[in-house]
Amino acid sequence: LREKYINLIAEAGDESALEDLRVTAVGKKGEISLKMRELGKMSPEERQVAGPALNRLKDEINSALSAKKTALADVALDERLRTEWLDVTLPVRAQRRGTIHPVSQVMDEVSAIFADMGFAVAEGPQIDSDWYNFDALNIPSHHPARAEMDTFYMHRAEGDNRPPHVLRTHTSPVQIRHMEKYGAPCRIIAPGRVYRADYDQTHTPMFHQVEGLAIDKHISMANLKWVLEEFFSAFFEIDGIKTRFRASHFPFTEPSAEVDIQCSWDNGQLKIGEGDGWLEVLGSGMVHPKVLSAAGVDPNEWQGFAFGMGIDRIAMLKYGIPDLRAFFDSDLRWLRHYGFAS
Numbered sequence: 001l002r003e004k005y006i007n008l009i010a011e012a013g014d015e016s017a018l019e020d021l022r023v024t025a026v027g028k029k030g031e032i033s034l035k036m037r038e039l040g041k042m043s044p045e046e047r048q049v050a051g052p053a054l055n056r057l058k059d060e061i062n063s064a065l066s067a068k069k070t071a072l073a074d075v076a077l078d079e080r081l082r083t084e085w086l087d088v089t090l091p092v093r094a095q096r097r098g099t100i101h102p103v104s105q106v107m108d109e110v111s112a113i114f115a116d117m118g119f120a121v122a123e124g125p126q127i128d129s130d131w132y133n134f135d136a137l138n139i140p141s142h143h144p145a146r147a148e149m150d151t152f153y154m155h156r157a158e159g160d161n162r163p164p165h166v167l168r169t170h171t172s173p174v175q176i177r178h179m180e181k182y183g184a185p186c187r188i189i190a191p192g193r194v195y196r197a198d199y200d201q202t203h204t205p206m207f208h209q210v211e212g213l214a215i216d217k218h219i220s221m222a223n224l225k226w227v228l229e230e231f232f233s234a235f236f237e238i239d240g241i242k243t244r245f246r247a248s249h250f251p252f253t254e255p256s257a258e259v260d261i262q263c264s265w266d267n268g269q270l271k272i273g274e275g276d277g278w279l280e281v282l283g284s285g286m287v288h289p290k291v292l293s294a295a296g297v298d299p300n301e302w303q304g305f306a307f308g309m310g311i312d313r314i315a316m317l318k319y320g321i322p323d324l325r326a327f328f329d330s331d332l333r334w335l336r337h338y339g340f341a342s
């Protein structure tokens with residue numbers, strides 16, 4: 001019996017075979033346990049011999065079982081160590097990291113430059129009422145400027161006769177919202193997304209503007225010109241960029257001016273801040289008294305300038321990007337080409 005079990009234990013290939021053996025040998029109904037139960041039927045003399053012998057056998061088998069169990073665990077551990085090893089000296093695979101979108105980068109730059117001149121950042125909703133987007137800005141219902149803006153109107157349920165909401169066509173409604181809430185004086189910019197139904201090389205239905213607004217007792221267009229020239233010099237990193245104001249018309253400013261920055265075309269290559277060419281970059285003017293009134297600011301007491309500039313457009317100029325649409329294609333090759341992604 002001893003030999004039989006010692007051999008079987010030595011041959012056991014894994015822990016479950018070993019467990020089966022334990023049950024058949026020394027388990028409650030195991031062979032050795034049954035033999036021990038038979039001790040009761042023996043004469044005292046026989047029992048004195050057989051009892052200790054069986055106990056020794058049981059001890060021996062138990063220690064053989066536990067020795068084998070340890071040996072099997074060692075083998076299993078060796079196997080795991082052999083198959084699951086990691087070579088920590090292997091060079092890592094290059095991981096590409098996300099980067100800030102170029103338009104967001106430019107927005108941050110613009111905000112930082114204006115912050116240095118004391119402008120806070122204001123925000124407004126991208127879906128706005130047509131009152132904020134148009135009426136309050138002196139663009140009444142049948143004004144041709146509404147048609148020119150290629151406005152996206154939000155659908156209203158049938159029978160809902162409230163005035164329509166629009167995807168804002170410019171950041172100018174933020175002028176109204178800001179003055180309504182905080183009054184005058186104020187000095188803010190409002191960067192953000194705007195929408196117009198237009199699509200070609202220089203137009204996308206969603207694009208970005210930054211609004212500027214400075215209201216105080218004596219603000220003039222001279223202040224506007226200084227602020228803009230400071231801005232462009234900082235943004236394009238060229239000292240003393242000149243601007244040119246051309247008389248224009250916006251319903252919400254009077255007088256109004258379109259602003260060009262100095263540039264040159266050198267062999268078809270555009271250079272900002274030098275030469276005697278001009279490039280249109282924004283619309284501006286003195287805030288119309290009606291606009292101040294609509295926003296609850298007394299036009300007899302306060303005056304100031306406003307401007308609206310295309311962020312994507314100045315980003316294209318700064319980075320020499322010919323097609324605006326590429327900004328919104330999410331093409332990694334394009335982003336890498338311009339150094340906007342790694």
Ligand code: PHE
Binds near residue numbers: 169283
């Ligand atoms: N809102 C005008 C536009 O989108 C720009 C502008 C803003 C003009 C402020 C004058 C004053 O074209």
